[in-house]
Amino acid sequence: MPVNYQTPVASQLKPVRGVRLGIAQAAIRKLDRKDLLLIELAAGARVAGVFTRNRFCAAPVQVCQRHLGNTDRPGEIRALLINTGVANAGTGEPGWLAARATCAAVAQHLSLRPEQVLPFSTGVILEPLPVERIEAGLPACIADLGADHWFEAAHAIMTTDTVAKAASRQIDIGGRTITITGIAKGAGMIRPNMATMLGFVATDAAVSQAALARMVREAADESFNCVTVDGDTSTNDSFILIATGGAGGAEIGESSADYALLAEALTDVARELAQAIVRDGEGATKYIRIVVEGGDNRAECKAVGYAIAHSPLVKTAFFASDPNLGRILAAIGNAGIADLDVSRIRMWLDDVLVSCDGGRNPDYREEDGARVMRQAEITIRVDLGRGGAGATVWTCDFSYDYVKINADYRS
């Protein structure tokens, strides 16, 4: 069960004008579950994305990058096809051809060119994509297309997730109601380096291609690129931002007065989805916020945050609610900052000052640490005492169930 997270009810997920979603059971890996999602976009919708930096990036990621590459003609992308069960990663040239074949199948049904379709896959690596089952499932997806299917779509992209992740916001821009709705999935192989496993956020605002491309990078950097479950960057990470323009109004460009307003709302939705992934991380029983301050630059603050977040010893101590907090110092010491002066570092657990002057705070009492460690949500705060930069990383603990889930995943 996730830590303090509940999927919104269907009525809380507002439709985005210009976006319809259709779901089907295609028996890709398991019978009897919804595993295929088609997202259809109205003509003129703009799409931008960021993708995994894993060198073994999946075939669908490569196809997406190719199809999105034609920035001279924004507004060409008209459909997204997402399957679970098989990742189509580590599949070589046949994998690329398989991903292209699914695009061609969608194109044929919707009277598009294959280049107007983006494919996404998640699931087991190193297994071939069952193209014929996906093709067979497409008609059911198309028959199901509807603007109010975000809730079902969030369920259709789950793998080891225990709950669906979705979020919706409405803001006012120039007297018009702008809707932003998004879905995402986790729950393991989560250390996004560009974006998370799969995240899709759509708005009906009108946005220029350049502004959208910048928004997706900025939103990823403040959301999916700040979370980790197990430190394993996936082969399939993709975060996609869609702007349909269905709400009307002037197009928002990079220098528009409304850019910041929309970007902040988009980032807010992305952050909620990214945090939901951590709250539902494989086997998670604790939700941990790591705030690093006083760094020379944001990169070193993130490095310290991730060093703490990836330490199996830190994560198991949190699982045990054991304030064995020296493990956090050891992790900070391993963050790769060569000239770190440990005597300037201060470390808090929530409001409890645990460490200063290179050692234990003389006033620290074990019962104070133990009290915080028993909570389901905990903030680790580290002041590096070097400068004015900061960064936040969100993670979860490491439990028996993480081992169980990943020892059983394929069976």
Added chain:
Amino acid sequence: MPVNYQTPVASQLKPVRGVRLGIAQAAIRKLDRKDLLLIELAAGARVAGVFTRNRFCAAPVQVCQRHLGNTDRPGEIRALLINTGVANAGTGEPGWLAARATCAAVAQHLSLRPEQVLPFSTGVILEPLPVERIEAGLPACIADLGADHWFEAAHAIMTTDTVAKAASRQIDIGGRTITITGIAKGAGMIRPNMATMLGFVATDAAVSQAALARMVREAADESFNCVTVDGDTSTNDSFILIATGGAGGAEIGESSADYALLAEALTDVARELAQAIVRDGEGATKYIRIVVEGGDNRAECKAVGYAIAHSPLVKTAFFASDPNLGRILAAIGNAGIADLDVSRIRMWLDDVLVSCDGGRNPDYREEDGARVMRQAEITIRVDLGRGGAGATVWTCDFSYDYVKINADYRS
């Protein structure tokens, strides 16, 4: 229980002329266990060491570096004091003073200067060293001093180790029998970056200080710096090489004909100890050898080896004996090699070719992978197809017991 490792019996551990060891129960953290070891060296013994690169390096590591720093006067070090239970790390200025106080206590008993004593600690971080208990235990250590106490010494430095680690070799150099005997401990927070938690290897060969300093770096690079249990580099890693000269014979310098012979034997002992740490890694049920070949340079081969060895998803798949081998490709893709061409990579599990041409080997059969995965010892071989360099990393799997051990460690 460790994977295919048995502690040598006491008679297999040959005494090293010029080295005596004394063990005591000092009740540092637990009553009723041997937790204090004193190693006394004959006058003129040479000592060299490599230490953790963790920035939160422990007070005893800092004191060791200071006391070993006076290379103008090699042969000054006459005693090593090792305690378990408390790491004396994350203890700031009081920690430094405590480590120095234990050196002073040893010096007083043995009529030395404090700078002739090296202190070592292992155990919980962020807790003060109980200096008075160590002082109280010293007379028992001194009364126990004996040349044939290596077996007991190996037991005295254990923490979460399930078995003691020790190794002994005898070689002939110039007609003289040279003995090399060493001990080490694991079993968690193991990703040595210079050396392992604690490793001590002594020989009665006569070696120049410069040659010894080079041998300790070379031996560490081929042994302790090639293993990982959980990716957490400890605050206390120390690997110490002692050459007493007690066997007589000409001093071996960096350009001596016998340098390579002795260095290889020392490295052999260090490698056996390092591998024993992995075989007895916390919760280990599998022993995994990761051989990376065809790299541009050794550093990138090691990076690939560690990326595989540190992936929780890879480690849990090995625990489950599940040939979910796409996880290995994903780990390779995350090793940080920006220009890696995945279509040139080949990957084997023992003699089974699993992956080539960026995907699954068409002849690979799941039952072949499953057969290898059921073994207790497994070799992953990766050919990067880029050049002629290689490196080997040893690691273990990730089990329920790893979580259990580290959730219970302090209780």
